[in-house]
Amino acid sequence: MKEDTRKTPRVGLFVTCLVDLFRPTVGFAAVKLMEEAGCTVEVPMAQTCCGQPAYNSGDREDAAAIARQTIEAFEGFDYVVAPSGSCAGMLKKHYPTLLKGTAWESRADAFSGRVHELVSFLVDVLGVTAVPAAHRGSVTYHDSCSGLRELNVQKQPRKLLATVEGLDLKEMANPDVCCGFGGTFCVKYPDISNKIVEEKTASIAAAGAETLLAGDLGCLMNMAGKLHRQGSRIKVRHVAEVLAGMDDTPAIGGGGR
Amino acid sequence: MEVTSPQFKQKSRKALADEQLQRAMGKAKSGFIGKRKKAVEALPEFEALRSSARAIKDHTLAHLDLYLEAYERQVVASGGRVHWAETAEDARRAVLDICRSVGARTVTKGKSMITEEIALNDFLEKEGVRPVETDLGEYIIQLRGEHPSHIIGPALHLNKEQVEEDFRRVHTELPQARDLSQPESLLGEARQILRPQYFQADVGITGANFLIAETGTSIIVTNEGNGDLTQTLPRVHVVVASIEKVVPTLEDASQILRVLARSATGQDMSVYTTFSTGPRRPGDPDGPEEYHVVLLDNGRSSMLGTEFHEMLRCIRCGACMNHCPVYHAVGGHAYGWVYPGPMGAVLTPSLVGVERSGHLPNASTFCGRCESVCPMQIPLPRMMRHWREREFERGLNPATQRFGLGLWAFFARRPKLYRLATSLTIPALSGLGGRRGWFRSLPLAGGWTRHRDLPAPEARTFMQQWRDRDTRKQDGGAA
Numbered sequence: 019m020k021e022d023t024r025k026t027p028r029v030g031l032f033v034t035c036l037v038d039l040f041r042p043t044v045g046f047a048a049v050k051l052m053e054e055a056g057c058t059v060e061v062p063m064a065q066t067c068c069g070q071p072a073y074n075s076g077d078r079e080d081a082a083a084i085a086r087q088t089i090e091a092f093e094g095f096d097y098v099v100a101p102s103g104s105c106a107g108m109l110k111k112h113y114p115t116l117l118k119g120t121a122w123e124s125r126a127d128a129f130s131g132r133v134h135e136l137v138s139f140l141v142d143v144l145g146v147t148a149v150p151a152a153h154r155g156s157v158t159y160h161d162s163c164s165g166l167r168e169l170n171v172q173k174q175p176r177k178l179l180a181t182v183e184g185l186d187l188k189e190m191a192n193p194d195v196c197c198g199f200g201g202t203f204c205v206k207y208p209d210i211s212n213k214i215v216e217e218k219t220a221s222i223a224a225a226g227a228e229t230l231l232a233g234d235l236g237c238l239m240n241m242a243g244k245l246h247r248q249g250s251r252i253k254v255r256h257v258a259e260v261l262a263g264m265d266d267t268p269a270i271g272g273g274g275r
Numbered sequence: 276m277e278v279t280s281p282q283f284k285q286k287s288r289k290a291l292a293d294e295q296l297q298r299a300m301g302k303a304k305s306g307f308i309g310k311r312k313k314a315v316e317a318l319p320e321f322e323a324l325r326s327s328a329r330a331i332k333d334h335t336l337a338h339l340d341l342y343l344e345a346y347e348r349q350v351v352a353s354g355g356r357v358h359w360a361e362t363a364e365d366a367r368r369a370v371l372d373i374c375r376s377v378g379a380r381t382v383t384k385g386k387s388m389i390t391e392e393i394a395l396n397d398f399l400e401k402e403g404v405r406p407v408e409t410d411l412g413e414y415i416i417q418l419r420g421e422h423p424s425h426i427i428g429p430a431l432h433l434n435k436e437q438v439e440e441d442f443r444r445v446h447t448e449l450p451q452a453r454d455l456s457q458p459e460s461l462l463g464e465a466r467q468i469l470r471p472q473y474f475q476a477d478v479g480i481t482g483a484n485f486l487i488a489e490t491g492t493s494i495i496v497t498n499e500g501n502g503d504l505t506q507t508l509p510r511v512h513v514v515v516a517s518i519e520k521v522v523p524t525l526e527d528a529s530q531i532l533r534v535l536a537r538s539a540t541g542q543d544m545s546v547y548t549t550f551s552t553g554p555r556r557p558g559d560p561d562g563p564e565e566y567h568v569v570l571l572d573n574g575r576s577s578m579l580g581t582e583f584h585e586m587l588r589c590i591r592c593g594a595c596m597n598h599c600p601v602y603h604a605v606g607g608h609a610y611g612w613v614y615p616g617p618m619g620a621v622l623t624p625s626l627v628g629v630e631r632s633g634h635l636p637n638a639s640t641f642c643g644r645c646e647s648v649c650p651m652q653i654p655l656p657r658m659m660r661h662w663r664e665r666e667f668e669r670g671l672n673p674a675t676q677r678f679g680l681g682l683w684a685f686f687a688r689r690p691k692l693y694r695l696a697t698s699l700t701i702p703a704l705s706g707l708g709g710r711r712g713w714f715r716s717l718p719l720a721g722g723w724t725r726h727r728d729l730p731a732p733e734a735r736t737f738m739q740q741w742r743d744r745d746t747r748k749q750d751g752g753a754a
Contacts, residue, residue: 042737076667200640205722243727
């Protein structure tokens with residue numbers, strides 16, 4: 019916390035649909051990081067998905083309905099935080115666009131001001147400079163597109179990773195190039211998506227790190243899925259898991275617990 | 276040019292399997308990106324220049340009619356003529372009429388995407404006028420009967436060995452034993468072949484990077500000098516340009532020039548920046564006797580004031596495609612019309628209709644790299660999304676997609692039902708994934724599993740586990 023005089027920040031966790039369904043560990047890691055940084059974290063049950071599948075498919079009506087539902091579910095929190103640059107970008111940058119000119123315009127704008135991506139929230143808002151975690155081994159970090167270009171998430175994760183005891187960051191070539199996930203793109207144009215992710219896994223492999231990290235589960239599942247198909251032994255995790263010291267759980271695709 | 280964008284998927288599969296193309300794209304990609312980055316980093320005021328370039332175009336577009344009229348007045352005052360062309364057909368006719376009026380048999384051409392847009396070469400040829408492309412890349416693809424695969428590098432899809440093969444096939448009058456292994460030798464040979472053509476041509480056709488309203492000047496930027504010869508040596512110079520190329524003053528053009536070459540090739544300036552104002556004046560040592568401008572609309576004026584208005588700021592630098600992972604993967608021809616890459620994905624639907632080019636705005640990961648490098652700050656992903664919205668409104672996307680999306684949205688809009696459905700299916704799917712933790716194939720997930728494995732869900736959903744945690748907390752608190 020930058021100021022001790024302020025009350026404990028009350029954070030609403032936007033879990034994201036992929037974390038909810040595929041990798042709850044990321045959600046718990048996010049909660050742990052924020053609680054350790056002095057926040058109270060709550061999880062509104064009325065959330066589902068940020069609405070990107072509809073928004074990016076041209077279905078504005080459903081996207082707007084989901085936006086209103088999400089804004090309503092997170093009313094009253096000091097902050098709304100998502101362990102994903104893509105979903106946080108949707109909430110922060112695209113909800114106001116989507117609801118512009120409607121009765122919800124000012125609510126969407128106010129909501130937008132409270133939304134943050136997890137790692138940027140820790141560093142830029144809470145002023146966290148170090149995490150008490152340890153991770154033995156080397157990692158490489160992929161910059162997911164929305165977090166990078168919509169929310170300027172780039173230095174923050176590297177800053178915190180540098181404070182993880184025992185962790186060796188080996189940068190890959192072009193960490194800022196898309197992995198080919200692109201939401202529904204990867205199933206609508208699987209062959210093109212495959213070509214893009216092949217290039218990505220080649221840079222990942224060339225970096226020579228044992229573990230791949232990123233801040234978005236969609237990208238991570240895409241890269242992990244390709245690495246696994248290629249027979250790679252590189253482990254894949256959300257950056258929050260390592261920052262929270264929760265790397266004792268199986269990596270993505272490591273089997274149920 | 277025929278629109279083959281509906282076959283985008285088939286064409287992209289073919290492109291992905293084309294080893295020559297993949298090799299050429301690999302080289303092009305690293306070259307363009309590195310050079311732009313270096314040029315931008317060397318100019319601290321680049322970001323400020325971007326904003327001022329954008330402001331110039333925004334201002335011009337807001338008063339486009341006035342600036343076009345002013346431009347025409349200045350062209351006429353300097354002894355030239357402006358031919359207004361609402362459609363591609365009008366533009367082709369105007370060019371042909373000029374050619375006919377001087378009995379032209381051969382025309383030389385500088386590089387011009389607008390003449391590609393109006394399919395001028397095929398038309399002139401049918402009418403008995405022989406077009407000769409003088410830009411090296413354009414010359415190569417003309418020999419091959421192809422279209423440009425990139426707006427500033429028309430032959431970007433080719434490797435030099437392929438060009439050597441074409442030159443040996445066509446230039447049969449030259450000695451077989453000549454060395455064509457280097458790019459320089461290929462360029463030298465093209466120059467040698469093209470040189471006499473400039474003198475034979477009756478008409479020289481160029482495009483324009485800028486039209487200057489205050490002076491009636493057209494500006495082209497080139498690296499080979501072919502543009503200068505094309506417009507200086509023949510008797511007649513025809514500029515074919517679209518209406519959004521106009522800017523108010525020479526000062527404005529020089530501002531935008533500072534971001535153009537840097538964004539395109541990483542040069543500070545292109546090798547030649549050539550200004551043409553009217554025909555040769557008394558006492559001029561050279562220059563054409565006649566100077567014509569064919570001003571093409573072809574749907575652009577109907578973009579004004581719409582969600583696609585900002586696309587008219589585009590200065591055709593190619594930075595968006597140079598940085599696009601999808602363009603890198605499939606090359607320019609897969610896009611199926613004149614303009615490829617992100618700018619093509621926005622412009623093509625505007626000019627030929629989204630019903631014929633729906634794949635283009637959909638085939639994007641929305642990674643946003645195009646917008647981040649666009650010197651004119653055009654929000655390309657946002658406009659691609661607008662095209663998707665138009666498609667959705669008109670029911671143009673496939674029924675299976677609409678059904679899937681509808682089903683998903685039904686649940687996503689009903690949190691309680693969503694919770695119930697996911698709390699039943701996810702643990703089941705997790706169990707199905709078993710200890711291996713991965714699916715190699717799964718019903719309805721073929722798009723995903725064709726090329727990659729799908730990680731099985733860890734266990735129960737986060738929400739299920741969170742509720743348990745809350746319950747435990749409350750129990751603990753009560754005890």
